[in-house]
Amino acid sequence: MRRFQVVSVVLVILVGLTAIAFARPANAQPHAQDASSHMFVIVQPSTEIQQGRSALLRVQILDGSQPKEVQATFLGHVIYLYPSVDGDWVGFLGVDMEAPRGTQPVEIFYNDTDGVQQTFTQEVSVVWGAFTYQDIGLPYALEPLLDPEINREEEETLLRAMNRTTPEKFFTSFITPVRDIVISEFGGIRNYNNDAFTGRHTGTDYMATTGDPVAAAADGRVVFIAHLPIHGNHIIIDHGWGILTGYSHLSEIQVVPGQLVRQGQTIGLVGATGRVQGAHLHFEVMVNGVWVDPPQFLTLPLPASLPNP
Ligand SMILES: [Zn+2]
Known part of the structure; x- marks a missing residue:
């Protein structure tokens, strides 16, 4: 009996210590950091980033400068901080x-108080995106939409619409626009109709039926509306700070370009327009001109901003 009690006490202490070891504050996520005499740089959640995923870049200015702007370049894109x-x-x-x-x-730079450009290079490690391979059989009537020229034109249209960053920060958080039931993952390597065409999946598909309301993922401004051959009826919302979201295959669009929308507001209805096998919501997240994995983006520790000027 006594021996049992001693073992119990030891067990309780061990469990307690383990709990303390793992009970880190919610914002103390694993991150990597590096420093120069001018900047302290943190990449969250990690400097190892999978293809098709996103991360937060935090820069602390250590030299007392109060720069008007801080920028970075990464994989050929300009990142505004x-x-x-x-x-x-x-x-x-x-x-x-x-x-x-x-x-x-990641090359980070700003002009210090003396007007001297300070730069710092933070390295990140890009690793395989663990993408899935998907075989898709489209009905005969939709086969013309496998024309590479139509695909190229539509991609260029969307990249033009996505290539923007707005200093005004509208978002505070992001939600999935319909019920969170994923039926097809981001980045999938899609083989259509036995090698007729191979493409990449630029969003995440969620299960939904025609007529279901589609909610804005966050506050923002509608910047693009079009009926596209592949994406169908498509809306793009600019949330500020280089973050945009896209909503495809809608049966109905209920917003107009330039309109401000609130998180959760119905912006349209689920449908099956464009190159689809059936009704669902195709949801896209764009970060500084690049399509990224929406569910992973939703897990990022988002910063709070200073009030808009
Ligand atoms: Zn899709």
Whole structure:
């Protein structure tokens, strides 16, 4: 009996210590950091980023400068950073699903008080995106939409619409626009009709039926509305700080370009327009001009901003 009690006490202590070891504050997520005498850089959640995923870039200015702007370049894209309430400059890194794997530099720069440009290179490691392979059989009537020229034109139209960053921060958080039931993952390598065409999946597909309301994922401004051959009836919302969301295959669009929308507001109805096998919601997230994995983006620790000027 006594021996049992001693074992019990030891067990309780061990469990307690383990709980303390793992009970870290919610914001103390694994991150990597590096420093120069001018900047302290943190990449959240990690400097190892999968293809097609996104990360938060936080920069603390250590030299007392109060720069008007802080920028970075990453994989050929310009990243604008914005001041957050905690004093950090914050931007979003989007890794293209086809980005080369291996060590990639994030070049961060600003002009200090003396007008001298300060730069710092933070390395990140781009790793395989663990994408799925998907075989898709489209009905005969939709086969013309496998024409590479139609696909190229539509991609260019969307990239033009996505290529923007707005200093005004509308978002505070992001939600999935319909019930969170994923039926097809982001980045999938899609083989249509036995090698007639191979494409990549630029969003995440959610199960839904025609007529279901589609909610804005966050506050923002509608910047693009079109009926596209592949995406069907499509809406793009700009949430600020380089983050945009897209909603495809809608049966109905209930917003107009330039309109401000609130998170959760119905912007349209689920449908089956464009190149689809049936009704569902195709949802896209764009980070500084790059399509990224929406469910993973939704897990990022989003910064709070200073009030808009
Ligand atoms: Zn889709």
